[in-house]
Amino acid sequence: MEQGPAAAVGTAGAVGAAANAGAPAAVGAAAAGALSSGASAGYCPVPLPLSDSEQQCYSELFARCCCSSASATSSSSSSSSSSSSSSSSGHPQPPPEVGRGAPLPGPAATAGANQVGELFRASQLPAETLHQITELCGAKRVGYFGLTQFYVALKLIAAAQSGLPVRVESIKCELPLPRFMALKNDSEIRYSNPVEFHGMKCQIPYVTMEKNSFKRVDDGEKQDTMSPTMSPISSPPSSPSNYQRVPLTYGYGKLRSGMDQIHAAPYEARQLALQQEGPTSGSHGPKPTRRQTSLIRSLSVEREPQESNSNYPDDPWRITEEQREYYINQFKSLQPDLSSFISGSLAKNFFTKSKLTIPELSYIWELSDVDCDGALTLPEFCAAFHLIVARKNGYPLPESLPQTLQPDYLQSAFLKPKRDCALFDSYSESMSVNQQPRDLNRIEKTSLKEKVDLTAPAQDVNIDDKPALKISSMDEAMPKDVSVDTAAKPGLLPPPPALPPRPFVSQVLHHNTSNDSVSQPKPPGQLPSYSDFRLLEQTDQVSEIELHPQLTRTPSQTEESGSPVKKDLPPSKPIRRKLRPENQIMENQEPPSSVSGPSTVPIVKPHAPVQKQSSKQKKAIQTAIRKNKEANAVLARLNSELQQQLKEVHQERIALENQLEQLRPVTVL
C-alpha cells in the first residue's frame, strides 16, 4: 500500500500531495500510475451488469468520492467542511476503519479512501460486512478503489442491505440502489459519527443474525444499547465512543494481524502512521480517530477477550461491568439485601415486564435457577436478566447455561465489587443466626433486611451519641440504669423491625408474622449499652413506626389478616420524632405498644439538663438531621409505593363492583 492520495491528487489536477503522511504520498504516486490501468475494468473479478439508474448513481458517487479526495489532500489539515465536491476530507483522518479493510488512501482518480470509507459507513452496514465487501470488490487486491472496484463495492453494499449474503453472485441479480445516509460534508459526518455508529449498532442485530462470526463482535455494542432499553441508564451507549485510543491501536494491531495476513503489515503501518498524524493535525484528529477507534474497538474485542476488566465481552453470554452494575441495582430495587434471595413470585412479576412470552421466561428461569429452589440469588438473578436481555436482542436461548453465567462464576466475579456490601453481609450473617430455616425464605429475607437496616442506624447512633450518652449514664445511678433498661426492654419487644420490604402484600404479611420472632433476637444484639439501647429503639421507631402501621393497615384492609400485635399499632398513630440529642428524644418518646413507655419519659427527663456540651449537641443534631432526611426519603418512597398499591386496589374494587352489577340481575331472578 504505497499508494497515496498524493500522486492521485496530482493526477487529478488537484493540489499536490499534501498528505500528511509520507506513505500516502508515495502511494499516491503509484496510484496515479495505476489509475489508468486500474480504471479499466481489468481488475474487476466479475462482469458487472448495471442498470441505468445504478450507473447514474454509482458514477455520481464515484465522482463525489474522487473529487473529495482530490482536494482533500491539499488542505489536509483543514477542517473543512464544504460539500463533498470541494471538501477536504481532513486527510489526516486515518482511512476508513479497519472493518472495511479499505485500502486506503485511495487516490484520486480512484475514489478517495476517506470518502469511500465514509460512504460505506453511511451505508450503515456492519464493519465486518464492509470488510468483506472491500475484499470482494477487489479493492484490496489492487490497493485502491478504482472505478470498477467502487462499482462492485456499491453493488455488494446494495446486496448486503437487501439482506443477501455478500457474495460475488449476489450482485449479478437486480438489486435496489444501495442506501446511504445523507453524505454530509466532512465535519458533519464527523460529528454525526456517533449517531451513525449507533445506527449501525441498532441495525446490527437485524442484519447479521446469521453471521455468527460477527455475533461475537457485536455484543459489546449490543449489550450497551440494550441496557438502555431496559432502563434509564444512559451512560452505556455513549461509552463505546469514548474509548481510549492507545489500547485500541494495540487492539487494532492485533486484529489486523489476526484478520488479514496479506494486508496486515501495510495497513497496520498506515493505520498507526495516520493515527499518529491524527493528533498532530489538530481538531480533526481526535474525532475521526475516535470514530475509527470506536469501530475498531468492536473488532478488537475479539482479540482482547481475556481481559477480565474488559468492558466488551467476547461472547454474548459474558456480563459487562455496566450490565453487572445495572443488574445489581435492579436486584437492590427488588431486594435490598444483596446476599439474600428474590422470591419466585417477585421475580416473576419483574421479569414479566420484559414482555417476553411466558414459555420463554419459564425456560430462562429454568436455566438460571440452578439450585431449583424457586428463588434467585444475586448471581442467578444476573444470569436470568442477562438471558432476558440477550433474548430481547434476538439471540436464541442456549440449551444450557453458559459457563460465564454460572452462579459460581458470577459469584467469584461479584466478590470483588461487593466489598461495600460486606458490611451488610456480616451483619446479616450475625443476625441471622437465629433465623428460621431456609424454606421460610421470605421471612428470612425480610428479617435480614430489617437487621441490616437496624444495625446501620444503630451504628451511627452508637457512634454519635455514645459520648453524650456516656455522660448521662455516668451520672445516672445504677437504679436509673436499671429502670431505663427495663423500661426500654419491653419497649423493644414489639417495636417494628427495620424498613419494611417493598409493599408487596404477601411479603408484608410475612413481615408481620415474623415480627415477633424477629424482635426476639434483636435485644440480645443490642446490649452494648442500655442507654444506647434506648436511643436505638427510639431511632428505629422514628423511622419504622410510621412505616409499620401504614403497612399493616393496608394489608389488613385487603387481606384481613395480620397478627394482633400489629393491629395494636395502627390505632396509635406514630409520632414523628426527630432524632435529637437526648433531651428532645425524651420528650417525644412514645413507643406505641410499650406500656412502660410513658414511664421512660419522666425518668429520662431529669437527665436532660445534664448534657451541656454544645459541640457534641451540634454534632448530634447534624447526625439527627441527616438521619431524618434519610428517613424522610424512605418514607416518601414508601408513600408513593403505597399510593400505587392503593390505586391498584381501587381498580380491583371497581372491577369487582362491575362484576357484581352484572351478576345482580341474575340473582334477583
Add this chain to the structure above:
Amino acid sequence: MAVCIAVIAKENYPLYIRSIPAEHELKFHYTVHTSLDVVDEKVSAMGKALVDQRELYLGLLYPTEDYKVYGYVTNSKVKFVMVVDSSNTALRDNEIRSMFRKLHNSYTDVMCNPFYNPGDRIHSRAFDNMVTSMMVQGC
C-alpha cells in the same frame, strides 16, 4: 426401559405424557388412562392420613403380557404412571422406585419455576431431558 411415562394431575388429566415407540402411542395413552382407576383404588384403599415414601410408591398396578404399569402418587395427588416393557429382564422394584424418585424431583423443580402455573402442561426442557434419559437407559 420405560416405554411410556405420564404425569397426571389431580383432576386426572395429563400434564405430561410421552412414550418412546411412536406407533403405539395411542395404546399407551389408553393404558395410562385405564391405570388411573387402579391408582384411585389403591389410594382409597390406603386412605389413612399418614403418607410416607412407601405409600407414595404404589407399585405394580397391573401387568399385561407385553408390559407392566407402575404407579406413584405425590402428596398433592399428582400421579406418575410408568409403563415398562416386560421383555426387559424385570427391572427391580428398587430401580423403579429410584426412577419415580427422580421423576418426583424433576417435577418439583418444574413446580419451583414461578412461571409455571400448576395445572399447565409441562414444557420444561430439563424435565424432558430427564425423562428421555430414563426412557433410553431405564434408570
